[in-house]
Amino acid sequence: DEAPERQDSGDGQPTTVQVETLTARLHEPGLMLQGQLEPWSSVMLSAQVPGRVESLAVSLGEQVQQGQKPLTIADEGRSAAVLRWQSQVRKLEADLVAARRLRANNLASESQILSLESELAAAEAELTGARQAISHLTPEAPFDGIINSISVDIGDLVQVGSPLFQLVRVDRLKATAQIPQQSVGNVAPGQSVRVDLLDGSRLSGVVTFVASAASPETRSFAVEIAVENPDRKRVAG
Structure with a gap:
């Protein structure tokens, strides 16, 4: 048999064939919450x-550092109380030392020693309380914030x-949401997430917590995400 005659394209030019290489990739479905x-x-x-507020050292919206003292409450005799109890403690300590020496020579009773020890313990407690009251006059910021x-x-x-x-601390935010029961297995602490804001901007976050039990009302699982907010955008709420 004769081979079939090859059909000519008509214009005498070779046909161009474009080849595209395809690579298979695993599809990772996203979860929107x-x-x-x-x-x-x-x-x-x-x-x-x-007490009475004596001074204010901050204003609304001001950034403060941990340990900073935003206001002061009037002393109103509290420093004098510290000095008074310090003096009383020193006196009782000296009396107790002297009584123990006398006791060593049978010139003081054991009950006198116990009485002085009790008085000293009470005075030391009063001194501690007076010092704490002084520290409370200038409350400190517990963390950097606004x-x-x-x-x-x-x-x-x-x-x-x-x-x-x-x-408040807003250079880092906490995003909270609820995960449907059928999707909770796809979320775990440490996963990176994207947070889309209402103004169209985006922030990056990391899952920090996934509840181990579902809410009995919604049958969904609570999730918390740490979201970095270095520009301190006013988006919390």
Whole structure:
């Protein structure tokens, strides 16, 4: 048999064939959740001693450092109380040393020694309390943050528990959301995530917590994500 005659393309030019190499990749489906952004840390500092606000060293929105003292409550005799109890402790210590020497020579009773030891312990406790009261006159910021609210003004009288100011940390945020039961197996601490904000911008985060038990009301699992916010964008809420 004769081979079939090859058909000519008509223009005498060779046909061009484009070859594309395809590489197989594993498809990783994404999980989209709606949640809420909160400050990484938030604390309302309250008065630990009663007194009158003597000075305010910060203003709303100001950045403060850990250990900084935003306000001062008036001393009102507390420093004098420390000096008084220091003097009493020194006196009782000297009396106790002398009584023990007398006791060694049977010139003092054991009950006298015990009585002085009891008085000294009570005086030392009073001194500790007086010193703590002094430290509470100038409450310290427990972490670096921003003054988000101030509840007092100079001259205000505060009681124990009265709110003074709120401090928030927003250079890192905490995103919270709920994961459906059928998807919780795909999420684990340490995973990187992307957080899309309402203004269209994006932040990066890392999963820090996935609940071990579902909520009995929603049958979903709580998740928390640490979100870095170096520009301190006002997005928490």
